[in-house]
Amino acid sequence: MTHRNDCDVLILGGGNAALCAALTARRAGVSVMLIESAPIAYRGGNSRHTRNMRTMHEGPLPPLTDAYPEEEYWQDLLKVTGGLTQEPLARMAIRGTVSHVPWMIENGVRFQAPLTGTLHLSRTNAFFLGGGKALVNAYFRAAESLGVDIHYETEVVDLLWEGNACVGVVVAKGGSQREIRAKSVVPATGGFESNLEWLREAWGPVADNFLIRGTPYNRGVVLKRLLEAGAEQVSDPTQGHYVAIDARAPKFDGGIVTRVDAVTLGIVVNARGERFYDEGEDFWPKRYAIWGRLIANQTGQVGYSIIDSKAIGRFMPPVYPPEKAHTLAELAVKLGLDAAALERTVAGFNAAVRPGTFDHTVFDDCRTEGLDPPKTHWARAIDTPPFYGYPLRPGLTFTYLGVKVDERARLIMKDGKPAANVFPAGEIMAGNILGKGYLAGIGMAIGTTFGRIAGEEAARHARC
Amino acid sequence: MRVAERPSLEELVAEAQRVLAICNACRYCEGYCAVFPALQRRLEFTDRDVHYLANLCHNCGACLHACQYAPPHEFQLNFPGTLARVRARTYEHYAWPAPLGRLYRQNGVTVALALVVGLALILGVMGWQNSPGAFFAAHPLEKGSFYAVMSHGTMVALFGTVSVFVLLAFLMSFLGFWRGLGERPADVIQGGPVAHAAHDAFTLKYLDGGGEGCYSEGAAPSNMRRLLHHLTFYGFLLCFAATSVATVYHYALARPAPYPFLSVPVLLGTLGGIGLIIGPVGLMWLRRNRNPDLGDASQRSMDVGFLALLLLTSASGLALLGLRESAAMGGLLALHLGTVMALFLTMPYGKFAHALYRMAALVRYHVERRRPALSTGAE
CATH class of the missing domain: 3.90.700.10 (Succinate dehydrogenase/fumarate reductase flavoprotein, catalytic domain)
Known part of the structure; x- marks a missing residue:
């Protein structure tokens, strides 16, 4: 039985990676629907709490001073992860940041001038004017004006599979459930940091004493459904920031x-x-x-x-x-x-x-x-x-447990083969690059790079 | 008697201190305006610090939209709204003479009363100086038109007296606000903080939300509020310039009013009057459409009263210009002068005072800015 699709590309989540994917896919000319579990006031996932993006640059770039070459960036990442990273994907995220700044400005993001900040990170990190919530607001405005179909307070409860393709999702809103079908799916729903039961499973009772510094909306439902469906896992459930x-x-x-x-x-x-x-x-x-x-x-x-x-x-x-x-x-x-x-x-x-x-x-x-x-x-x-x-x-700000992706942001299954139409982005796949440790502003670098790639690949797949 | 629930200035300052402590730990908004760099110079906030920061805020609203702790977050952080409430109360607190600070409490009533007093005063003087026939007659321009119903000397005496009082009230209010900030006079003179502050005021630098504009009519920032404020402010200045040029004409060149349409004073006044119509009407419209969380709801009558007075000043002035040769001149002149009188009378007890305290806060900001910041280490 074939169903009519509700959209070409379905974006799950409303944070930085989700929005980058939505904007990229919509600009590629396909119809895009975005499902955000939070209400408008809390939209944006953990991107609401971010402030900057670690950005490589060979010389002074408007929001940044001096230079922060690829090799130095890579060495910094290698040091904090102790090698728990995948070099090809990491280098993609790093190199991607070069083109992000103008792309972000084009989509309404504003940057703080370098050296005005109190935090002295302006060589390595580009600071968003007003922080992450201002960035999220700008992206949502851009998405609305491009005609992305946005649904708030809508939670994904299940994924629908046909063979190795995710043909849609089941969402819950206000007590009722419905199916949404799409040609491609971009899971960008973050980690599971606000799922206290899952944390207890991973850490034992000590997890009850953790505070969750990040969004209360990252409960890891989509991550769990992907793992249940046979996605290859990266990092482990105790890793996080x-x-x-x-x-x-x-x-x-x-x-x-x-x-x-x-x-x-x-x-x-x-x-x-x-x-x-x-x-x-x-x-x-x-x-x-x-x-x-x-x-x-x-x-x-x-x-x-x-x-x-x-x-x-x-x-x-x-x-x-x-x-x-x-x-x-x-x-x-x-x-x-x-x-x-x-x-x-x-x-x-x-x-x-x-x-x-x-x-x-x-x-x-x-x-x-x-x-x-x-x-x-x-x-x-x-x-x-x-x-x-x-x-x-x-x-705990965010967890690193995630699903494996390849260089085209395709979801990799346990059999080593990519799923047909699933392109995870953001925290849900950040563990491919950040297996442990932390480097300020790398989450936004990974989210923006893989959000844009996922949006592009999802649109390409939808047009086939 | 009904006692309105009205928080004290101390209570409003205490809430601002709670909010400022959160902002000082966050600092994400530091690129938006002068308030954030100024607060980052401090670890604690005295009452005076809060009064200063509240008047440094131009209420562009960018920080509330960017705030991860804005309601419904349990921190309930509304930076511009909190500062707006403090700011309105500082006008009352620093008013001179102090008992007249009460005029801020129901400012719409104050404006209306001032208008009644202004009109009564002008009409009374005109009635005393003229027969009813002269007041209701058309007077040819060459016979001095306006001065046929009120002599130049009388106008100068009336408005001169009020102006001197307004300037004195502003001076005393300024000294009250400035005292206790701890700035030495030498710091205010050296290095040109006044020139920097004037630049910021004349360009409305801090109504630009860090470059994107101000949150006013919609969900996206725009420069509409800044533009309308410019029209209002420069309209006001042009009208002031028109009066100044006319004064020079009168005394130095012995050329009394009225002046032809294409003369310098009339052109300046006409341009200014147009600005003072579009500006206030637009600002009233923005006010209605603006997110009420950004401001202080209890300020409504102060804001609207002041804008209405500006609008009535310009509208009556332009009508007077158009109909100055008709029999309506006497009535229109009384309305115009009465409105201007009300505007003057309420300057130290109405919204106009924001110009004084904001300018003082901007000067303070530029004085402070030259000093080294706290070294609190890197993130």
């Missing part, structure tokens, strides 16, 4: 403001009041992405960043005020820690601090000696009241 964030942050959707940037300026202790990792190993931008997992491995999945008054004004102001006390014992009580244990840890730390010249902008010579674990830079005695403490928990 885990940051140490303020323990008082909302369970979902806290975004950027929940970060605590004080770690390198003091010490971090666990629930027993003991240190467990070198806080001065590297600059915070290079390290914040490992602290989420470090804290996930501590008792109760909680940590406490402890600083004294010397650190105030030297880090980005966090959204929640710190606990503050004039003695360490008092601070410990406020944080719910054992006072004697915290005092012992700080005393041991202070005794191990070697004299040096503190400079937070370089790898300075302030370090500990004879302490395990050591603090290798920016180690200064915690001795000048008032003392401050921030409670920390692992904050």
Whole structure:
């Protein structure tokens, strides 16, 4: 039995990759429908929380300074993933970014001028004016004006297969279900970070103590259906972007403001009041992405960043005020820690601090000696009241478990063959390139490159 | 007596402090305008800081549309709306003399009362100076037309007195606002912050949403609000210029009004009057169509009252120009002068005051901008 198609290309999801695919396919002249599970106010998935795209460039490019060549970009990626990446796909994502900036501007995205930012990443990352939600708004406006058929608050519950082709989906909206059929399908529904049951399956009960910094709408339904249908899996369910964030942050959707940037300026202790990792190993931008997992491995999945008054004004102001006390014992009580244990840890730390010249902008010579674990830079005695403490928990932004794709963004099945008409893009396939670790702004690079490729391939397939 | 539920300035400032702390931890909007770089210079926000930042905001709305924490998010962050509520209350707080700050509470009534007072004053003086016959008669231009119903000296005395009071009120309000910001006079003079601020004000730099425009009539940014404000503002300036040129003509060249249609004062006044019709009408229309979340609903009568007064000034002025040789001249002149009087009287107690505080905030911004920013480390 043949059904009439509702559209040529069906885009599942409403974030950056979905929108890039929708715009590209629509511009190629085919009809496009886009299904977004969130209401308008929350549309855009995790792209709502992004701020920039890591962009390669051989010389100064309007939103970027200096140069960030392909090889340097690739080496940066190789380092953070420890080799858990696929070079051909990674290089495609990297090279793709060269052409993205003008394409994005054409579709209404605006960039912040370089060097005006406070974040000093303007050599490697192009900052969106107003951040990711402004980008999402611009893309939705462009999609509307091009005639993309957009449906909000519509959730995909199942995929319909005929052989190796996905011929449509079943969607639920307001309590009723219906089928939508299309010639090609672009699953761009993100990871499963807001599916707490799935996280518990992967991590065990410790997952209950994670906060989800990203969108509450990424429940991984489409990802699960693809895996059930025999798609080849990449990365594993415990991998993701885990940051140490303020323990008082909302369970979902806290975004950027929940970060605590004080770690390198003091010490971090666990629930027993003991240190467990070198806080001065590297600059915070290079390290914040490992602290989420470090804290996930501590008792109760909680940590406490402890600083004294010397650190105030030297880090980005966090959204929640710190606990503050004039003695360490008092601070410990406020944080719910054992006072004697915290005092012992700080005393041991202070005794191990070697004299040096503190400079937070370089790898300075302030370090500990004879302490395990050591603090290798920016180690200064915690001795000048008032003392401050921030409670920390692992904050998950997005998961890396995904489906395998090839260089044409085609979904690869377990038998090694591509599905006929399925072109995943964005977080759902980012694990092909980012198997573990994190590199700021690479999610948007992967999403934009593979979103555009998926849109192009999906349109090409639909026209056949 | 009914007591309106009206949050205090302190309560509004407290909400702004909550919002500013979130914005300072996020900073995604830093490219939009001056408010974000200014707030990023601070770790905490005093009452004065909030008053300053509220008046630095031009309410373009770009940040609310870009905000990942905007309602319905549990942070309930509405930056432009929060600052708009504070801003309106700072006008009341810094008004001079202080008791007249109450005139902001029901500003529509204030505008209407001022209009009644203005018209009564002008009509009273005209009635005292003329017989009813002269008021209702047509006067040929060569006989001095306007001055047939009110002498030049009387006009100068009336408007001169009010102008001096308005300038004094503005000076005192400015000093109240500026005091406590902690800027030394030398910093205001050196390095040209006033010139930079004037440039920003005359171009409405911060009504451009970082380059895309302002969120006004639809879901997409546009430059409509900026254009209409320009028409209003430059229309007002042209009318002011027309009066200034006429004053020079009168005293320096001994050429009293009325002037021919193609004379400098009439051309300036006509152009200005046209701007002052299109601008206010357009701004009223935008106001009706704008997302109400962006502003402060309680400001409606202040905004509309001021625009209505501008519109009545220009419409009566143009009508007077067209009909100055007819028997309607006396009535139209009374209406025009009465409206202008009302406009002058409400300048320190109405929406016009936004020009004073925004300019002061822009000067402060350019003074601060030369100082090194906080070094809070990299992302």
